[in-house]
Amino acid sequence: MLLSRKRRLLKWAVLLIWVVVTILAVPAAGRLSDVVQAKSSAELPRGAQSTKVDELTSRFPDGEQAPGIIAYVRPSGITATDRAKAEADRRALAPAAAGTIAGPVPSRDGRALMLNVPLKDDDTLSDKAEKLRDRSLADVPPGLEVRLTGPAGSALDVGDAFKKVDKPVLIATIVLVAVVLLLTYRSPVLWLLPIVNAAIALQVTGAVVYLLGEHAGLYVADGTSTILNALVFGISTDYALLLLARYREELRRHRDRHAAMRAALRRAAAPITASAATVSLGLLCLLAAHMGFNYALGPIGAIGVLGGLVVVMSLLPALLVIFGRWVFWPRIPHYGDPAPARGIWDRIGHRIAARPRLVWVGGLVVLAALASACLGISTGLDRAHFLTTTPSSTLGEQLLAKHYPGGQGRPLQAITGKPSAVRTALQDAPGVARVGSPQPSSDGHLTRFDMVLTSPPDSAAAKETVRELRETVPDALFGASTASEIDLADAQSHDRRVVIPLVLAVVLLILIVLLRALVAPLLVIATVVASYFAALGAAWLLFRYAFDFPALDIQVALMGFLFMVALGVDYNLFLVSRIREEVGRTDHRTGVLRGLGVTGGVISSAGLVLAATFGVLGSMPVTMMVQIGVLVSLGVLLDTFFVRSVIVPALALDAGPRFWWPARQNTTPPPTTQHTPIDATTGR
Structure with missing residues (x-):
C-alpha cells in the first residue's frame, strides 16, 4: 500500500522537477545565438592549407580581417558626383574600419569605383557589414548602382537568411506537427502533450548547447539551430507517438492507469532507447569529419536527441497518468475493451x-x-x-568582374617564409592577374601576399590555377577565396x-x-x-x-x-x-x-x-x-x-x-x- 502511494506521488515529483528545469532552461536557450560563431572562416576544414592560412593571419598587423568591398558602377561612366559619394562613404566608415581605408580605386574603363573597407573577422562581422551596407545605400546619386560584396557582404547575406527565417520556420513546424497530431488522434487535448514535450526538449537542448558553447568551447555553427529545431521537434514527437500507442494498448489490459504506464514503459523503453542510441551515435560519427559544419552538428545533434529521449520518457508518462484516461477523448480506451x-x-x-x-x-x-x-x-x-x-554580394561580385580582374572581390592569399622566391613564382604564374605588396608578420618571420586571379573565384579555371600554384610553389600556403572552396x-x-x-x-x-x-x-x-x-x-x-x-x-x-x-x-x-x-x-x-x-x-x-x-x-x-x-x-x-x-x-x-x-x-x-x-x- 505504501509502495503504491509512493508510485502515485512520483508523477507529481517528476512534473515539479520539469517545471523547475524548464524555468531555468528558457533564459539560457534564448541566448543560444550568442554562442554561434559567425566568423567567416569558422567552418574551414581541420588541417587544410586554407585553415592554416587563417590560423596564421593573427600574426599579421591587419590579420583576421574580412573586407567589405563596395562597388559603385555607372554604365555611362563614373561622374564627379559618384566620386564624391564614394569619398563621403570612405570618411563616414573610417571609425568602423579595422584599418586605414584607401581611396576608391577606379576601373580602367572608367565605369566603376571600388572601396575596400577592412573589417575585423569575428562574431560581429555580420552586424558591421550591415552598417556598411546601410551607409553605402544612403544618398545614392540617380543612375549609380551600389553593391556590398567581398567576405563581409557574403557574411551579411548568410546572416540575413538565417535571422529572417529561424522563428517563422519553428512556428511553421509547430503548426504542421499540430495538424498531423489532430488528424491522427482527433482529440482536442491529446495532441498538445507531444507538442509540449517537444517544446520543452527544444528549450532544454538549447540551454545545454548554450552552456557548453559559453563555458566549454563547443563550436556552434551558423544554421545548426535550424536543423536542431527540426531534429528535436521531429524525433521527440515520434517518441511520444510510440509511447502513446503502447500506453493506449496497455490501458485496455490494465484497470489501473499507473500499472498500464509501467507496462507501456517496460515494453517501449527498449526500441525507443535503441532508436535514440542509433541516431545520437550516428550523429557523433561526425566527430570524425573535417568540415566545420559537419563536425559541429555531431555533438549538438546528439544532445538534442538525448534531450528528447529524457523528456519523453519521464515528463510525458507523468502528464499522461496525471490527466487520466479522459485525455484520449473522444476515443477513450477502457479496461477490457476489445482490440481495435x-x-x-x-x-x-x-x-x-x-x-x-x-x-x-x-x-x-x-x-x-x-x-x-x-x-x-x-x-x-x-x-x-x-x-x-541571387545574393546581393554575388551581384556585387559580378559587377566587379565586369570592370576589374575576376578575383578582385575575393583575393587569394599566400603565406610564406621565403618571400622573394615566392613572389617571383607568383608573378610568373599563369592565371594570376596581380600580386599585392608583401605584408610582413609582426614577428618578421612570415610574409603574406594578396593575389587577384584572372578568372572569377568560383570558376573552374580559378580552381585549376590554385591547384597548380600549390604544386609549383610548395614554399607557400594558399588560403581564402578559391583555395577555401577547394579545401571545403x-x-x-x-x-x-x-x-x-x-x-x-x-x-x-x-x-x-x-x-x-x-x-x-x-x-x-x-x-x-x-x-x-x-x-x-x-x-x-x-x-x-x-x-x-x-x-x-x-x-x-x-x-x-x-x-x-x-x-x-x-x-x-x-x-x-x-x-x-x-x-x-x-x-x-x-x-x-x-x-x-x-x-x-x-x-x-x-x-x-x-x-x-x-x-x-x-x-x-x-x-x-x-x-x-x-x-x-x-x-x-x-x-x-x-x-x-x-x-x-x-x-x-x-x-x-x-x-x-x-x-x-x-x-x-x-x-x-x-x-x-x-x-x-x-x-x-
Missing part, C-alpha cells in the same frame, strides 16, 4: 503475405529506378546559388568516405544487439541504404527540373545520408522489434503480420510528423537547407510508406524463421485464444 478492428495495415500485410518474394523484388526494382537518377547528379554550388535568390570540397569528400561507413557500422551493431540476430539487421540496413539512394535520385529530379538548382550543395549528400539512415532505421527498428515480440508469442508468419498491423498506424503518423518538420526547411532561402529538407522528407515518406510497410515485411515473410538467424524462434502454431485484460489489483 482489423485496419488497413492488416489488409496490406495479408496481401503481401500472398506473394512476398514478388513484392520485395518488385519493390527493389522501383527503388533502383529512382536511384538511377543519381547518375546525373552534379555536386558543388557556386556562391550565386548559395541562396535561392576535399573535406566533404573525406567526410563521406569516413563518416558513412562509421554510421553504417554503428547502426548495424545496435540492430544486432537489440534484435539478437544477424540476418534481420543486414536486411534492414540494406533496405534503408536502398531507400536513401532512391530518395536522392528522386530529390535530384525535383532540384533540377522543379527548383532549377544546377547542383547539390556539397554537404547535402552526407547530411541526407546521416538523417535518413539514422532516422529511417528507427521505423524499421520499431517494426522489427515489435515483430520479434509478437513472434515470441506465436509463429513467424502471424508475428510478422500482427507486428505490421499493430505498428502500422503509429509509425505512419510518426513518419508524417518527421517529414513535416524537415519539409519546413524547404521554405528557407538557403539552398543547402532546402535541399536537406526536401531530401530527408522524401526519404522519410518513402521509407515509412513503402520500404518499412511493404519491402521489409515481404523480406521477413520470405525469409521465414531464418530472418532471426542465428537466434532460434518459436515455430509453434498461433494460439487460438486472445490476450485477456489484466487486473492490476490481482495480477490476473
Whole structure:
C-alpha cells in the first residue's frame, strides 16, 4: 500500500522537477545565438592549407580581417558626383574600419569605383557589414548602382537568411506537427502533450548547447539551430507517438492507469532507447569529419536527441497518468475493451503475405529506378546559388568582374617564409592577374601576399590555377577565396568516405544487439541504404527540373545520408522489434503480420510528423537547407510508406524463421485464444 502511494506521488515529483528545469532552461536557450560563431572562416576544414592560412593571419598587423568591398558602377561612366559619394562613404566608415581605408580605386574603363573597407573577422562581422551596407545605400546619386560584396557582404547575406527565417520556420513546424497530431488522434487535448514535450526538449537542448558553447568551447555553427529545431521537434514527437500507442494498448489490459504506464514503459523503453542510441551515435560519427559544419552538428545533434529521449520518457508518462484516461477523448480506451478492428495495415500485410518474394523484388526494382537518377547528379554550388535568390554580394561580385580582374572581390592569399622566391613564382604564374605588396608578420618571420586571379573565384579555371600554384610553389600556403572552396570540397569528400561507413557500422551493431540476430539487421540496413539512394535520385529530379538548382550543395549528400539512415532505421527498428515480440508469442508468419498491423498506424503518423518538420526547411532561402529538407522528407515518406510497410515485411515473410538467424524462434502454431485484460489489483 505504501509502495503504491509512493508510485502515485512520483508523477507529481517528476512534473515539479520539469517545471523547475524548464524555468531555468528558457533564459539560457534564448541566448543560444550568442554562442554561434559567425566568423567567416569558422567552418574551414581541420588541417587544410586554407585553415592554416587563417590560423596564421593573427600574426599579421591587419590579420583576421574580412573586407567589405563596395562597388559603385555607372554604365555611362563614373561622374564627379559618384566620386564624391564614394569619398563621403570612405570618411563616414573610417571609425568602423579595422584599418586605414584607401581611396576608391577606379576601373580602367572608367565605369566603376571600388572601396575596400577592412573589417575585423569575428562574431560581429555580420552586424558591421550591415552598417556598411546601410551607409553605402544612403544618398545614392540617380543612375549609380551600389553593391556590398567581398567576405563581409557574403557574411551579411548568410546572416540575413538565417535571422529572417529561424522563428517563422519553428512556428511553421509547430503548426504542421499540430495538424498531423489532430488528424491522427482527433482529440482536442491529446495532441498538445507531444507538442509540449517537444517544446520543452527544444528549450532544454538549447540551454545545454548554450552552456557548453559559453563555458566549454563547443563550436556552434551558423544554421545548426535550424536543423536542431527540426531534429528535436521531429524525433521527440515520434517518441511520444510510440509511447502513446503502447500506453493506449496497455490501458485496455490494465484497470489501473499507473500499472498500464509501467507496462507501456517496460515494453517501449527498449526500441525507443535503441532508436535514440542509433541516431545520437550516428550523429557523433561526425566527430570524425573535417568540415566545420559537419563536425559541429555531431555533438549538438546528439544532445538534442538525448534531450528528447529524457523528456519523453519521464515528463510525458507523468502528464499522461496525471490527466487520466479522459485525455484520449473522444476515443477513450477502457479496461477490457476489445482490440481495435482489423485496419488497413492488416489488409496490406495479408496481401503481401500472398506473394512476398514478388513484392520485395518488385519493390527493389522501383527503388533502383529512382536511384538511377543519381547518375546525373552534379555536386558543388557556386556562391550565386548559395541562396535561392541571387545574393546581393554575388551581384556585387559580378559587377566587379565586369570592370576589374575576376578575383578582385575575393583575393587569394599566400603565406610564406621565403618571400622573394615566392613572389617571383607568383608573378610568373599563369592565371594570376596581380600580386599585392608583401605584408610582413609582426614577428618578421612570415610574409603574406594578396593575389587577384584572372578568372572569377568560383570558376573552374580559378580552381585549376590554385591547384597548380600549390604544386609549383610548395614554399607557400594558399588560403581564402578559391583555395577555401577547394579545401571545403576535399573535406566533404573525406567526410563521406569516413563518416558513412562509421554510421553504417554503428547502426548495424545496435540492430544486432537489440534484435539478437544477424540476418534481420543486414536486411534492414540494406533496405534503408536502398531507400536513401532512391530518395536522392528522386530529390535530384525535383532540384533540377522543379527548383532549377544546377547542383547539390556539397554537404547535402552526407547530411541526407546521416538523417535518413539514422532516422529511417528507427521505423524499421520499431517494426522489427515489435515483430520479434509478437513472434515470441506465436509463429513467424502471424508475428510478422500482427507486428505490421499493430505498428502500422503509429509509425505512419510518426513518419508524417518527421517529414513535416524537415519539409519546413524547404521554405528557407538557403539552398543547402532546402535541399536537406526536401531530401530527408522524401526519404522519410518513402521509407515509412513503402520500404518499412511493404519491402521489409515481404523480406521477413520470405525469409521465414531464418530472418532471426542465428537466434532460434518459436515455430509453434498461433494460439487460438486472445490476450485477456489484466487486473492490476490481482495480477490476473
